[in-house]
Amino acid sequence: MNRQAQAAVLFLLGASLLHAATTDLYLRYVKQGLRPLVLVSGAVLIAAALATVWYERKRARAQKQHEADEGSDKDSGKDSGKDSGKDSGNSSDKDSSKNSGKDAHAHAHREPRISWLLVLPLFALILVAPPALGSYSATRTGTALQEPLAYPSLPAADPLRLSVVDYAGRAVYDHGRTLHDRRVQLTGFLALDRDGTPYLVRMALNCCAADAQPVKVALTGRIPPVLQPDTWLQITGTYTPRRAKDPVNGGPIPFIEVTEAKPVTEPTDPYDESWNN
Amino acid sequence: MAITKTVPQRTDDRRNPEPTDEGRHLNSPLLLTMLMVVLVLLQSPIRRALAAPVMQSWTTVFVAVMVQALPFLVLGVLLSAAIAVFVPPSFFARALPRRPALAVPVAGAAGAVLPGCECASVPVAGALVRRGVTPAAALTFLLSAPAINPIVLTATAVAFPGNPEMVLARLVASLLVACAMGWLWLRLGRTDWLRPPSHLSYDGQSKGEAFWGSVRHDVMHAGGFLVVGAMAAATLKAVAPESWLRTAADNPVLAVLALAVLAVVLSICSEADAFVAASLSQFSLTARLTFLVVGPMIDLKLFAMQAGTFGRAFALRFAPATFALAVVVSVLTGAVIL
Numbered sequence: 001m002n003r004q005a006q007a008a009v010l011f012l013l014g015a016s017l018l019h020a021a022t023t024d025l026y027l028r029y030v031k032q033g034l035r036p037l038v039l040v041s042g043a044v045l046i047a048a049a050l051a052t053v054w055y056e057r058k059r060a061r062a063q064k065q066h067e068a069d070e071g072s073d074k075d076s077g078k079d080s081g082k083d084s085g086k087d088s089g090n091s092s093d094k095d096s097s098k099n100s101g102k103d104a105h106a107h108a109h110r111e112p113r114i115s116w117l118l119v120l121p122l123f124a125l126i127l128v129a130p131p132a133l134g135s136y137s138a139t140r141t142g143t144a145l146q147e148p149l150a151y152p153s154l155p156a157a158d159p160l161r162l163s164v165v166d167y168a169g170r171a172v173y174d175h176g177r178t179l180h181d182r183r184v185q186l187t188g189f190l191a192l193d194r195d196g197t198p199y200l201v202r203m204a205l206n207c208c209a210a211d212a213q214p215v216k217v218a219l220t221g222r223i224p225p226v227l228q229p230d231t232w233l234q235i236t237g238t239y240t241p242r243r244a245k246d247p248v249n250g251g252p253i254p255f256i257e258v259t260e261a262k263p264v265t266e267p268t269d270p271y272d273e274s275w276n277n
Numbered sequence: 278m279a280i281t282k283t284v285p286q287r288t289d290d291r292r293n294p295e296p297t298d299e300g301r302h303l304n305s306p307l308l309l310t311m312l313m314v315v316l317v318l319l320q321s322p323i324r325r326a327l328a329a330p331v332m333q334s335w336t337t338v339f340v341a342v343m344v345q346a347l348p349f350l351v352l353g354v355l356l357s358a359a360i361a362v363f364v365p366p367s368f369f370a371r372a373l374p375r376r377p378a379l380a381v382p383v384a385g386a387a388g389a390v391l392p393g394c395e396c397a398s399v400p401v402a403g404a405l406v407r408r409g410v411t412p413a414a415a416l417t418f419l420l421s422a423p424a425i426n427p428i429v430l431t432a433t434a435v436a437f438p439g440n441p442e443m444v445l446a447r448l449v450a451s452l453l454v455a456c457a458m459g460w461l462w463l464r465l466g467r468t469d470w471l472r473p474p475s476h477l478s479y480d481g482q483s484k485g486e487a488f489w490g491s492v493r494h495d496v497m498h499a500g501g502f503l504v505v506g507a508m509a510a511a512t513l514k515a516v517a518p519e520s521w522l523r524t525a526a527d528n529p530v531l532a533v534l535a536l537a538v539l540a541v542v543l544s545i546c547s548e549a550d551a552f553v554a555a556s557l558s559q560f561s562l563t564a565r566l567t568f569l570v571v572g573p574m575i576d577l578k579l580f581a582m583q584a585g586t587f588g589r590a591f592a593l594r595f596a597p598a599t600f601a602l603a604v605v606v607s608v609l610t611g612a613v614i615l
Contacts, residue, residue, distance in 0.1 A: 005305040006497050013347075013500075020344060029341035037348035044351050048496065051489035058486075114501030119312060121343040121504060127320050128327055130337040136330035140518075144558070207436060207552040209341030210510055249523070249559075 014045030135191035142249025144213030171254035358491035381459035388421030417459030424451035540572035547573035563611030
């Protein structure tokens with residue numbers, strides 16, 4: 001890939017990062033806190049692309065000048081290695097170390113071929129924009145529920161809005177003491193176990209989707225008749241002491257007695273980031 | 278790398294001097310444009326193929342690793358370009374003690390002030406050797422810089438919010454391995470294993486040109502390897518059954534070895550590997566420490582880069598020794614600190 005093509009890839013990469021960070025797209029892949037870094041790096045990549053084009057033009061002009069000065073003697077650079085090193089100029093590439101003067105003149109300078117792979121994330125981000133992790137990952141990975149450090153008292157609202165992680169933590173490790181006689185409302189996506197048990201799931205992440213792990217709450221009671229995995233649901237229900245074991249890793253999964261379930265749109269941030277704080 | 282690429286080029290030149298060069302010149306932008314056009318045209322069949330749950334989850338993890346690691350890569354590349362361009366290499370030669378045995382730990386500690394991932398440290402170490410720094414010190418620097426610089430340690434702290442001792446353990450273990458390898462080179466190393474890198478990168482250029490040239494090259498080069506790492510990580514996450522990892526994680530010895538090998542195979546940039554290590558939560562902290570110590574020092578892409586810069590004879594001896602030492606030191610450090 002020569003420098004013009006590299007500049008194009010750098011530019012597109014920077015632009016796609018900027019696009020992801022200025023819309024909510026980046027939230028499908030990384031945590032909220034990374035947004036400023038993504039924005040800055042996108043801008044830097046674009047700047048590097050522009051600088052590359054600028055210096056490339058300058059170099060081409062200098063090259064023409066140089067050739068006009070030296071006449072059309074193509075082999076002039078061959079006699080001394082030092083000169084050819086200078087001619088090849090900004091080749092920061094070790095590959096060119098053995099190039100003859102002629103190669104340097106024509107700046108047939110080999111950049112690493114591995115750079116072509118950068119087209120893949122570009123394509124994936126611009127054209128495919130894959131969705132946030134869903135039921136496939138959730139059913140393959142065991143519930144990652146951890147014991148909460150404390151159980152702060154809950155507001156008196158009815159129904160009480162809780163995160164899936166918060167509900168599961170209170171239900172499993174506090175035996176639902178703060179949840180008795182409360183109508184709670186949870187939002188998550190639906191995942192079906194191999195034997196058909198429906199779970200309401202939220203993926204919890206530390207940094208990016210590569211480390212996302214599910215926290216699951218099993219559904220019982222008035223479950224909707226048609227269950228489509230990956231649909232986002234808002235569940236209203238009550239605490240029930242019933243428990244299950246995650247078939248993947250044996251982790252605890254609490255149940256919720258569903259009284260009402262309605263489909264909702266996917267939230268802006270599909271992941272639970274409460275573990276970051 | 279240099280040999281395999283330049284040799285065919287020369288034969289080309291001999292057979293057909295000018296046109297091939299011109300052709301290759303026009304090639305890559307044209308090829309890139311055509312590739313993008315084809316991808317755009319084929320976008321709906323490709324999307325359909327990617328709609329299967331496995332592929333969807335693979336693509337998501339792949340993009341996530343890229344989006345998460347690129348800012349760190351760019352940050353490291355910017356800083357290393359600034360240092361490579363604005364700090365004269367002679368400064369490093371002057372700053373190091375005369376006696377090689379003393380220069381080793383100083384170079385190891387100096388790794389902390391040259392931020393960048395391992396991809397950036399290989400060319401810098403090559404430059405140090407060229408400027409007369411003793412190879413032992415340059416190699417210590419090569420090993421320590423990607424592991425103990427502030428960006429990597431900050432990333433480690435962010436990735437392990439519940440285990441701040443992980444940062445200390447990583448610093449200590451990496452520094453120990455780097456210094457031990459430097460001293461080992463002083464005792465056993467032979468200069469003829471090293472192929473001295475001959476090409477000077479930034480001569481005859483303005484500072485700005487050298488700076489942006491370094492940024493461009495490092496992003497394209499390291500970015501390409503990052504794509505390989507992201508693909509491997511995504512494959513592991515989407516395809517490998519969790520039970521397989523759990524079997525390895527249950528056995529303490531197997532866990533350490535499994536993650537050491539995983540670090541070599543995954544070849545993740547040291548600025549991002551802490552996040553992957555954090556996600557391998559079924560493994561012991563010592564095993565994950567091994568992952569963090571081995572990864573920045575030796576992995577597939579680093580081996581390729583070391584062989585390209587210092588020669589294959591060097592890389593074939595240096596890499597296995599580093600791997601073994603890194604595993605042993607990580608286990609010992611893990612036993613003491615974690």
